[in-house]
Amino acid sequence: MELEQNFSILIETLGTIAFAMSGTFAAMQKRFDPFGVLIISFVTAVGGGTIRDLLLNVPVFWMHDIFICAVIFIATVLGIIIKYFEKNFQVTLFLFDSIGLGLFTIIGIQKGLNADLHPVICITLGTITGCFGGILRDILLNRIPLIFRKEIYATACILGGTVYLLMIQYSGISSIVKQMITILLIVTIRTLAVKFHWQMPKFYNDIHDGRT
Amino acid sequence: MELEQNFSILIETLGTIAFAMSGTFAAMQKRFDPFGVLIISFVTAVGGGTIRDLLLNVPVFWMHDIFICAVIFIATVLGIIIKYFEKNFQVTLFLFDSIGLGLFTIIGIQKGLNADLHPVICITLGTITGCFGGILRDILLNRIPLIFRKEIYATACILGGTVYLLMIQYSGISSIVKQMITILLIVTIRTLAVKFHWQMPKFYNDIHDGRT
């Protein structure tokens, strides 16, 4: 039990670092100043979880947890330094973003299950926790959220979440193993999708073209 | 009493379908993939009500109600099919949007009255419930919200809400009749406004022209 709890804290910390860095890199690309970078980094890291906690009407996770704030601050400073010396960082950023997505999706589903919600609502909560940090980041940067441009993003999240929910019913396997399988699955789907240029079928509408 | 409750559920379902379809069409115009369309559809349909429930500090309405999620899912799939075969859909979309606006405004006002709030706050809540789904949709699509471009939108909402609040004091009429009058009023105002190109006076500022 203690091991599982430590694993949960590890997951949350890693996901926070991953999203804080993704926010840091995005804000630096728009040439924000350090405090602007810190705000974007903070919103990206806690945004999804904050909306989840507000929806669940439970205390917002970072309000009583100075540890998360410290993690975000250190990840932001590290991110700034890394980006400064190593400019070609696309691959690492992508990997961080995928891992963060997997980690946060699991936390969201778990919190929904703890509140005795319907499985579909749990997957919705997992998707919100995983995706809305990045969505808020992109809204603040005034661009169409990445999730709507790189389409396998939400798909990976929803698929991974569904598999996790199916696995959870088999009490034989340790929950740590189930969570690692889910994270691996989400990262694998996204990596393969990018490598082989997978795309969901898009809708094309020739009439409204260029008018919106 | 049971009739009124059934009428409330009918109103909420119809409004949800209307806004889910409006989100579906808007996301398809931007050529999102199916999951992106589903997310926009979901946010448009539940966004206004979610903000209202968070402000009222009551449980968020769709969190324990799998029915609403099912309605949104079906409306999205239907919307995708309809849009695919029938491309010239502006008029229907407009009608759906107006009806949804009227329906959700009433729900918001009603919830404010149930919480014993001041009439002005109730109209504010009605406006938020009616308008913020569409505002969130347009923020996600990275465009200035429709409500600020087609100006009779919020005006219809606030006028309809005020009339509803005035009618509510006359206990002689059934509440269903009052709600139908309000919805008809809002739809009529918007339809006439579009048909006859009504506009609220806009502010013109020649100094900052083109600079913002």
Place this chain on the structure above:
Amino acid sequence: MELEQNFSILIETLGTIAFAMSGTFAAMQKRFDPFGVLIISFVTAVGGGTIRDLLLNVPVFWMHDIFICAVIFIATVLGIIIKYFEKNFQVTLFLFDSIGLGLFTIIGIQKGLNADLHPVICITLGTITGCFGGILRDILLNRIPLIFRKEIYATACILGGTVYLLMIQYSGISSIVKQMITILLIVTIRTLAVKFHWQMPKFYNDIHDGRT
């Protein structure tokens, strides 16, 4: 004690007027109609405090307070009239915005302290209260938030908040004096920053230039 409470109400009212007017001017520059201007004005004035109250899980301050709504309405009407006759209003707008920032930052920190939160979380809450009204305003107007373009904004907020927190430990001085010092500090930092073109060092990234 009564004097301090009256001073708090005065601070909140002045900050609300300042931000409502800043929202009014920004919406008029985009040529919104009166109801659009009112909505932007409302969101700018109550946005930061609303997010703060949701995070703290306390009743949202304007929901049971018709006085704040009346203040926003009057400030908006006044703002429209002032802007109509006096078009060159940049300096006044800037001053209003800075004073509102200082006032709201203090209110946010104070509410965090009342909830026994960690000082770092209190400064975060103060920054959210001060900055997110303007951020929401700029998101609705579909532009990159001012706070990320004029960089001394958040910096002034965080510096002022830190000084306020340090002062609060000295029980010798009246809390009104402490609050006035903080507001003066924030306004002074921003005024000097604009006058002498202070800037935080920005990050320049030549590789991704023009690609984002």
